[in-house]
Structures are given as C-alpha cells and as structure tokens.
Amino acid sequence: xxxxxxxxxxxxxxxxxxxxxxxxxxxxxxxxxxxxxxxxxxxxxxxxxxxxxxxxxxxxxxxxxxxxxxxxxxxxxxxxxxxxxxxxxxxxxxxxxxxxxxxxxxxxxxxxxxxxxxxxxxxxxxxxxxxxxxxxxxxxxxxxxxxxxxxxxxxxxxxxxxxxxxxxxxxxxxxxxxxxxxxxxxxxxxxxxxxxxxxxxxxxxxxxxxxxxxxxxxxxxxxxxxxxxxxxxxxxxxxxxxxxxxxxxxxxxxxxxxxxxxxxxxxxxxxxxxxxxxxxxxxxxxxxxxxxxxxxxxxxxxxxxxxxxxxxxxxxxxxxxxxxxxxxxxxxxxxxxxxxxxxxxxxxxxxxxxxxxxxxxxxxxxxxxxxxxxxxxxxxxxxxxxxxxxxxxxxxxxxxxxxxxxxxxxxxxxxxxxxxxxxxxxxxxxxxxxxxxxxxxxxxxxxxxxxxxxxxxxxxxxxxxxxxxxxxxxxxxxxxxxxxxxxxxxxxxxxxxxxxxxxxxxxxxxxxxxxxxxxxxxxxxxxxxxxxxxxxxxxxxxxxxxxxxxxxxxxxxxxxxxxxxxxxxxxxxxxxxxxxxxxxxxxxxxxxxxxxxxxxxxxxxxxxxxxxxxxxxxxxxxxxxxxxxxxxxxxxxxxxxxxxxxxxxxxxxxxxxxxxxx
Numbered sequence: 001x002x003x004x005x006x007x008x009x010x011x012x013x014x015x016x017x018x019x020x021x022x023x024x025x026x027x028x029x030x031x032x033x034x035x036x037x038x039x040x041x042x043x044x045x046x047x048x049x050x051x052x053x054x055x056x057x058x059x060x061x062x063x064x065x066x067x068x069x070x071x072x073x074x075x076x077x078x079x080x081x082x083x084x085x086x087x088x089x090x091x092x093x094x095x096x097x098x099x100x101x102x103x104x105x106x107x108x109x110x111x112x113x114x115x116x117x118x119x120x121x122x123x124x125x126x127x128x129x130x131x132x133x134x135x136x137x138x139x140x141x142x143x144x145x146x147x148x149x150x151x152x153x154x155x156x157x158x159x160x161x162x163x164x165x166x167x168x169x170x171x172x173x174x175x176x177x178x179x180x181x182x183x184x185x186x187x188x189x190x191x192x193x194x195x196x197x198x199x200x201x202x203x204x205x206x207x208x209x210x211x212x213x214x215x216x217x218x219x220x221x222x223x224x225x226x227x228x229x230x231x232x233x234x235x236x237x238x239x240x241x242x243x244x245x246x247x248x249x250x251x252x253x254x255x256x257x258x259x260x261x262x263x264x265x266x267x268x269x270x271x272x273x274x275x276x277x278x279x280x281x282x283x284x285x286x287x288x289x290x291x292x293x294x295x296x297x298x299x300x301x302x303x304x305x306x307x308x309x310x311x312x313x314x315x316x317x318x319x320x321x322x323x324x325x326x327x328x329x330x331x332x333x334x335x336x337x338x339x340x341x342x343x344x345x346x347x348x349x350x351x352x353x354x355x356x357x358x359x360x361x362x363x364x365x366x367x368x369x370x371x372x373x374x375x376x377x378x379x380x381x382x383x384x385x386x387x388x389x390x391x392x393x394x395x396x397x398x399x400x401x402x403x404x405x406x407x408x409x410x411x412x413x414x415x416x417x418x419x420x421x422x423x424x425x426x427x428x429x430x431x432x433x434x435x436x437x438x439x440x441x442x443x444x445x446x447x448x449x450x451x452x453x454x455x456x457x458x459x460x461x462x463x464x465x466x467x468x469x470x471x472x473x474x475x476x477x478x479x480x481x482x483x484x485x486x487x488x489x490x491x492x493x494x495x496x497x498x499x500x501x502x503x504x505x506x507x508x509x510x511x512x513x514x515x516x517x518x519x520x521x522x523x524x525x526x527x528x529x530x531x532x533x534x535x536x537x538x539x540x541x542x543x544x545x546x547x548x549x550x551x552x553x554x555x556x557x558x559x560x561x562x563x564x565x566x567x568x569x570x571x572x573x574x575x576x577x578x579x580x581x582x583x584x585x586x587x588x589x590x591x592x593x594x595x596x597x598x599x600x601x602x603x604x605x606x607x608x609x610x611x612x613x614x615x616x617x618x619x620x621x622x623x624x625x626x627x628x629x630x631x632x633x634x635x636x637x638x639x640x641x642x643x644x645x646x647x648x649x650x651x652x653x654x655x656x657x658x659x660x661x662x
C-alpha cells in the first residue's frame with residue numbers, strides 16, 4: 001500500500017483507466033491550449049505536448065508531481081484567499097480572468113495564464129481537467145492598447161495646455177513660454193533638440209528659440225539656410241514637411257554636410273505658414289542616435305508645430321497692429337506739429353516772396369536752382385549774411401517734387417546748444433529733466449519734404465556726428481529712444497561761414513562738409529547786384545504800404561542812385577530794414593530813404609576775411625561780457641576751444657577793455 005498522500009502509479013489505476021487515457025490522449029493533443037489532468041489530490045496524471053512547451057517540462061518530469069510545480073500558490077494572489085487548492089472546484093469555472101494568475105516555467109520565470117477547470121466523474125473518483133492558456137500576447141496587447149490610449153490622452157492634454165497657455169499670455173511674453181513648451185515636447189517625446197525659428201525673405205533662419213537636452217549643442221543664432229540647407233529650405237518653403245531618419249537619406253550633399261556639422265542624425269522639420277506665406281519652422285532633432293519616425297509621430301509633431309504657427313501668426317498680427325497704431329500716432333503728432341509750425345511760419349514770413357532780381361549774378365544762381373530743384377541732391381548755399389539764402393532754398397523746394405508738403409526751416413545758430421539735438425531729432429517723454437512730453441523733431445516733421453538748415457556752420461560738433469548719420473543712412477533716433485526712424489528728407493543747408501577754414505580750426509567735420517557740398521551755390525552779395533536794388537526797394541515799398549496803410553508814388557532818382565552806390569554790408573536784409581524805417585517816417589507819397597551811417601571812416605566795411613572774423617569775434621565777446629570759458633561763454637558760442645579762441649584773439653589784436661562798456 002502506498003503511503004497516505006503519495007501519488008499512485010499508472011499500474012494502480014488499472015487497465016480501464018489506462019485505456020481511457022490512451023483514447024483521450026489523441027483528443028487533448030489536438031486542443032489549442034495546454035491540458036493537464038489532475039488526480040483528486042492534485043497530482044498530475046496527464047499533460048499534452050503544448051503544456052510541455054508552455055512550461056518547459058517533459059511529460060515524465062511532470063507526471064506524478066503536484067500541480068503546485070506549475071501553479072505555485074505564491075503566483076496565485078487572487079485565488080489563495082478563496083481556494084485552498086485547485087481541487088476544491090466541483091463545477092466548471094475559469095481561473096485568472098481579469099486577475100493576476102501566473103504559471104511558473106521550469107527555469108523559474110513566470111507568465112500570465114488563464115485556467116479553465118472542468119471536474120470529470122470517473123469510477124475511480126473525480127478528476128480535474130485543466131486547460132491552461134498562455135495570455136502573454138493578450139496582456140501585451142492590452143498593455144499596449146492602454147499605453148496608446150494614455151499616450152494619446154497625454155498628447156491631447158499637452159497640446160491643449162500649450163494652446164491655452166499661449167492664448168492667455170501677452171504676445172511679448174511668448175518667447176520664454178515657447179522655450180518651456182519646446183522643453184515639454186522634447187522631454188515627452190524623448191527628443192534631443194527642439195528649435196523654433198523665423199525665416200526671412202532671403203532664406204535666413206533667425207530669432208531661434210531652442211531647447212536642448214543636457215550636453216547637446218544649440219543651433220546658431222543666424223543660419224543662412226539658402227547656402228547651408230538649400231534642399232531643406234526649398235522643400236519647407238513649398239509647405240512640405242522635411243523628415244529623415246538618417247542623414248544618408250538626404251539627397252542634397254550640401255544639406256548632408258550641414259546636418260552632420262550640427263550633429264543632427266535624425267530630424268523632422270515642419271514649416272509654419274502665416275497668411276499663405278512660410279515665415280517660420282519648428283525642427284525636432286535627434287543627436288544621440290538615429291530614430292525612425294512613424295506616421296503617427298510625424299503627425300503629432302505637425303500638431304505641436306501648429307501651436308507655434310498660431311503664436312507666430314498672433315505675434316505678426318500684434319506687431320502689425322502696433323505698427324499701425326504707432327504710425328497713426330506719428331501722423332497725428334506730425335499733423336499737429338505741422339499746424340503749429342505753419343502758423344508760426346506764416347507769422348514770421350508774412351510779406352516775403354520769391355527771389356527778386358534781373359542782374360546777371362542773380363540769373364546765374366536761378367539757373368543753378370532750376371538745374372538742381374528736380375533732384376533730391378543735397379544743396380549747400382554759401383554767401384554773406386542777409387543775401388537771401390533762405391529765399392533761394394524756398395525756390396528750390398517750390399520747384400521740386402516735394403512742394404506738396406511744407407519746407408521745414410531750422411536756424412542752427414538760434415537754437416541753444418542744449419536743445420539743438422532734440423529740436424532736430426525729437427525726444428521721448430522723460431529723455432531729460434524737463435522733457436514732460438514726447439516731441440517729434442524737425443527731421444521727422446520734414447519726412448517726404450525738404451529741411452532747410454540755416455547757419456549750418458554753427459552746428460555743435462556732437463550734433464554734426466548725428467547729422468552725418470542722417471545724410472548717410474537717412475535714419476534718426478529720438479533722444480531717449482534707441483529705435484531708428486527712417487526719414488525721406490531732402491536737405492538744403494546754408495552758411496555765411498568759411499567752412500574750409502572751420503575744418504582747419506577743427507570746429508567743423510570734414511566728412512560732413514563733403515556730404516553737404518554735393519551741389520554748392522554761391523549767393524552773391526547785394527553790392528555785386530546793384531542793378532537789382534531798385535527792384536528790391538519797390539518790392540519792399542509795396543510790402544510795407546499794405547502793412548502800414550501808406551501810399552508811395554515816387555522815390556527820387558538821386559536817392560535811388562545813392563542806394564545803388566552803398567556797399568550794403570548787411571545785404572538784402574539791411575536794405576529791407578532801411579526801407580521799413582523810411583516807410584515808418586514817411587508823411588507823404590514821395591519816399592526818401594536815408595542811408596545807414598558808415599561804420600568805417602571810408603564809409604564801407606572791410607570785406608577781408610580777417611576783418612570780418614575780427615569783427616564777429618569782438619561782437620560775440622561783447623555780448624557775453626568778454627567771458628571766454630564756461631557754459632554760454634564766447635568759446636562755446638563760437639564753437640571753439642577756449643585755448644584756440646585765446647590764440648585767435650591774440651593774433652587779431654583783441655584784448656579785453658579795462659572796464660566793461662556801459
């Protein structure tokens with residue numbers, strides 16, 4: 001007799017059982033699952049070949065062993081709490097469905113299974129037929145399906161979060177948010193480098209916003225794509241995605257070399273269209289190793305890129321709106337400034353007219369004016385003070401294509417040194433103490449028109465530098481703002497100074513002189529155009545007759561001849577003042593004009609350069625109480641260094657009087 005609990009041999013079962021098993025073996029071998037027949041005490045009686053394959057045992061190794069060798073209780077956490085053993089079943093049932101039931105192979109590894117239990121009554125007692133199904137593939141499919149669903153949900157969640165984040169943020173905060181978004185995408189998809197950049201008209205990749213995995217080099221700030229990536233640029237500009245898993249797949253050798261130089265091994269580049277034009281792209285790179293991009297993955301990258309395309313479209317829309325608002329504000333300021341300027345000009349220039357004169361000297365100048373007026377060339381008007389240079393500048397403007405807009409006039413000598421820069425180029429609010437509002441400058445006011453810079457020789461050296469830039473680049477900068485403003489201005493400059501001498505004295509820039517001296521016109525003094533004096537006198541008489549309400553019918557021949565003999569050191573301006581004074585004193589219809597008192601014993605003022613210079617320096621010294629140095633001193637007003645002025649004074653014999661004149 002066998003010991004209690006010991007497995008019985010096949011001989012002890014008897015021939016009937018053996019014959020039954022032999023007949024059943026053909027059936028169980030054909031089943032699509034592993035089969036094991038168990039004795040009532042859980043000992044293994046029969047196994048089929050599929051079960052041997054599932055668990056890695058031979059039939060001889062299993063027969064007689066308890067089923068625990070295949071299904072240890074430690075692998076049955078979902079069942080051990082309810083069943084002491086497999087043999088407790090009395091009806092067919094399924095174990096492992098929806099729970100963690102595992103089998104143990106011969107090598108000790110485990111795998112998920114389902115077990116169908118079917119009790120069979122025999123004359124020798126109840127046998128258990130167990131069908132064992134390896135559900136490893138099913139589990140993997142379920143896990144893959146769950147992972148795919150979770151991955152899709154995570155993708156949709158990330159796209160939604162990024163979209164909402166950009167929508168709720170101001171446009172000027174987009175760059176740091178884009179960098180964070182690229183990092184999240186790169187980490188979520190296990191990428192090495194994600195870069196957003198804009199594409200300029202010439203094929204230049206610029207303004208990159210990039211995320212790189214630690215140790216991965218970033219892309220350069222500026223990349224000439226037309227030279228470095230011609231094939232990629234052509235494809236992207238056609239609106240097509242550029243995708244390669246290996247650099248060897250790239251047909252263009254220039255592109256291949258460029259990608260290798262950046263360390264890129266696999267890449268997807270998605271172009272970003274805005275308003276029908278490709279203006280940017282997002283590139284997703286692998287550097288550590290090559291990567292095969294599946295269709296679903298490329299589609300997701302395209303969806304991510306669309307988020308950045310929306311940001312770019314919004315940014316361009318905001319920039320266009322800001323530019324429009326800025327232009328509206330500029331035009332409003334310009335219109336206001338023009339109105340103020342024109343009212344002031346109308347008051348200051350009431351009664352002046354076009355150039356008056358029939359002399360050969362004036363006709364030569366008018367011929368030059370006619371020649372240069374139709375161009376945009378810079379004109380430099382040279383001549384003594386009071387010769388009417390401003391009238392000739394007006395004539396040039398009125399004959400030009402810019403006459404529809406008013407000519408802007410600036411007297412460089414009349415504006416304080418501390419204000420000349422803001423007056424010319426404008427200022428922003430708070431640019432300096434006392435700048436309580438924004439002010440557009442004369443150059444901006446003269447956009448698409450003409451600016452007349454009178455007394456250009458008195459322009460401070462620091463402002464000369466900025467004027468040179470305007471002449472070279474046609475751009476200005478308001479005080480307090482680094483933003484360059486492009487202006488379309490025709491420049492006419494005038495001076496009574498000897499600019500060549502001022503260059504020698506280092507008070508005027510030589511390069512600025514050559515920029516201004518494109519088309520010089522020498523305006524003749526009145527003493528060289530005596531034939532025009534009678535025309536001018538009657539022009540001024542007509543002007544003041546209307547202003548004063550007086551009628552003048554005659555001027556004596558002798559009086560007019562005297563006027564023509566006088567040297568007129570103050571030129572046309574002096575003549576006008578003399579006529580105005582005579583009109584004030586006139587009591588009848590016959591006008592008598594008194595000549596000015598001669599300032600020299602000979603009755604004429606010296607026109608030698610040294611005498612004119614001496615007289616001018618003396619006048620300036622007297623106006624400041626002979627103070628040479630400091631703010632507002634003679635040196636500053638003359639645009640000279642104090643030591644240079646002192647040397648010039650000694651050379652000209654100018655000395656400070658012992659007592660200040662009353």
